Amino acid sequence: MFSRDVTLTDVERLDRVAARAVETLQMDEDTFRAFYDRMARPVWVYLARITGDRALADDLLQESFYRFLRAERSFDSESHRRNYLYRIATNLAHDRHRSRRGIVSVPVPAEHETSALASHDDVAGDAERRTDLGRAMAKLKPREREMLWLAYAHGSSHEEIAETLGLRRASIKMLLFRARRRLAALLTGQPGQRA
């Protein structure tokens, strides 16, 4: 073994190292592609909504799948695997949020530009006006956005939300209730009058 190694040039050695690096990825190409085809779109949508930045969602999606591939762990089930991917995506979004704290925004999708919410000054006055979800989401904490999106857009159970966000299952009910009440108040223009 030793005599064989010492005859290799650095280039050959590095080629072997590179090949081994690919072999140690979490999945082979076919398995990865099937998993990616199932998961990329929902994860991107999740990232786009919790960060409010589509370009950032593109970057984080790529990074999430890469870190997932490099993760040295096994999964009991497809849902465990899926939750782990969401957890990576969530943590990456948190890291990005911390690194640019104060400038997080949730841009309004083009379809919603025509909604009735004209400006922040008008919000309190008109209960009939539909509040744009993007703007309402921007007023929530990142954790609230993640939780609500997973529960009501993605349809995740409390257990799945707890696993994805790294929270205790017992606390999800109360946290979700508060976040939901806040968002509902923003959407209906009735802050403080609900529940």
Next chain:
Amino acid sequence: MTIIECPRESDVLDAVASGKWPHRVPELAGHVASCAVCSDVVAVAQAMRADHEVVWQEASIPSSGQAWWRAEMRARHEAILQASRPIAIAQGAALLIAIAVIGAIGWLGWTWIRQEPSIFDLSSVSAQALASPLALSLVVALLTLAVIAPVALYLVLSDE
């Protein structure tokens, strides 16, 4: 005491998710009208589901082949960077040692030349060399170094 959940919450969510809300579930609509928890659920779930559909359609996702290729390239690149770190350190150390050796020999030679200036007297150089074995070996060592050093530096610093 604040009520934070309602036993009919999952029925409401199912109705919103299946598109039955509100016209195809009038009995549930009656409940929601009087339940603060369920009315919040409806407001939030309806808005989020609608938004989810819009963003879902707009998503532009790279293909799985592209994603795999990028991940593979990155894994290779990172592995090579990590593996080549000791080589770079060894190269740097070799360069430093070479510089130190050259410096030491130069300093020793300069000291000796200052002590014996007659070495530059060409008419007596061969006699001097024969008379002093130290001078001869130093000249040979310097000439050898002058030839070997560039070759050694090239080998140390070249990538391949």
